[in-house]
Amino acid sequence: MAVKVTPRSEDYARWYTEIVQKADLADYAPVRGCMVIKPYGYALWENIKEGLDRRFKATGHANAYFPLFIPMSFLEKEAEHVEGFSPELAVVTVGGGKQLEEPLAVRPTSETIIGHMYAKWIQSYRDLPVLINQWANVIRWEMRTRLFLRTTEFLWQEGHTAHATAEEAMEETLLILDLYAELATEDAAMPVIKGRKSESEKFAGAVTSYTIEAMMGDRRALQAGTSHFLGQNFARAFDIQFLDENNELQYVWTTSWGMSTRMVGGVVMVHGDDQGLILPPRLAPIQVVVVPIWRDEEQKEAVLKAAAQVRAALEPEVRLKVDDREGLSPGWKFNDWEMRGVPLRIEIGPKDVEQGQVVLARRDRPGREGKTTVPVTGLAEAVRNMLDTLQADLYRRAEAFLKEHTAYPEDFEGLREAAADGFAYAWWCGSAECEAKVKEETSATIRCIPLDQGPGKGRCIVCGEEAAERAVFGRAY
């Protein structure tokens, strides 16, 4: 009965932090800015990971592993790259009790060391393309950290590819962006906007950065995945050259792309409510929880037997848990599993056993409204349908929310209002000055220049000059 979480409307940041901990996703570690991902949170990450890994492999990528330590000199080889990352590097200067000859950076990302290796591996156009991904941890010494959203150490995948032509590399960059968007929309039920980053927001060392941007429950933007076209910047810095069909020496074209444990935070913030998490069925570590209800031993036996039959009917297709813990009331268990965001609950009591039925309760519809009684015969079918419906409804709800808080302002005042409420699509001339002015006056930034532009031209919402593109403005995480 008692509310245990700060309501979202009262303090969104606090709601988020509390929910992540109370749903057992993560806990603070004894090191500043670091967190422990607990088994339940890790299981959620593993499902995201599997969704990505499957898609990468289906498109010809292979996993490999590169070292955690990167010689400092490597990072310094690409001018923009070092400038972008040096403020947040962790550096090892002592090893085995001795001062190191060359300090080692703990990888903040692996373009440099992978570039170094690619230079060794690539000789001929026959060696291309190289399509490698790695699952790894990285360290970035951030000022302010938040569980999952920005931690000093985080887990991610980073893909690094090398191609013979610019076209092919660009194709790869956009292919990956599509895979990210697919994971977000289909698995995480998270609507996203695919777009290009502005110069000021792009990855340090990239020619062009692409992103998927999602709207969180507080109407702020979360960059959920990025894919970079690196041109020949790293190829030149690391001398990655190959002989083409005409026996001419050329630099390769590279890409890099990443999605991180931040995505877990995104799932929490897109779907969660004041009762706790709401997990999309495709990603939920537990899709269905069975809560047996009994009064005496006789009932207990009958109910648990029915629960076992339900389990047998649903497993292994459905990830299911029977909560047969003693001494906890059903109501307590309901709240507990709601906090953890389990999409579907099956209640089985003596009455149900008697009548050959169970009660299904869907997480996205609180209380009695979300409950339906279904016969045990054909339960598997009903559960499968319900999970599909839930997955679709979660997406629809998030999409409606996104649309509701997206505006198309015509003037600067309108932009100010729209950006305070959510996302604003507006014409932008492309100048850094206009971009900076918006940031300064509204605290909103250009989240991306959407790939999906729609027709026509307009005038920059800031300076009034001709503008060829619309940008999406919003306050960001």
Added chain:
RNA sequence: CGGGGCGUAGCUCAGUCCGGCUAGAGCGCGCGGUUUGGGUCCGCGAGGCCGCCGGUUCAAGUCCGGCCGCCCCGACCA
């Protein structure tokens, strides 16, 4: 790095202003009973270097100095 807050039981905190004898509550945990269709109730119990170091004092959770850490808000970032 700037601003604010906080370090006392596993958690949330009271006690600190105004020093005092055996350091408290609620939740959680263990045991027994009672309950179980939306966070049952009762009893008993375990659990503390009061963040760390130093100082003042007959006496420090409490006063003084220093240090460390964490959280929140801003500037940087997946």
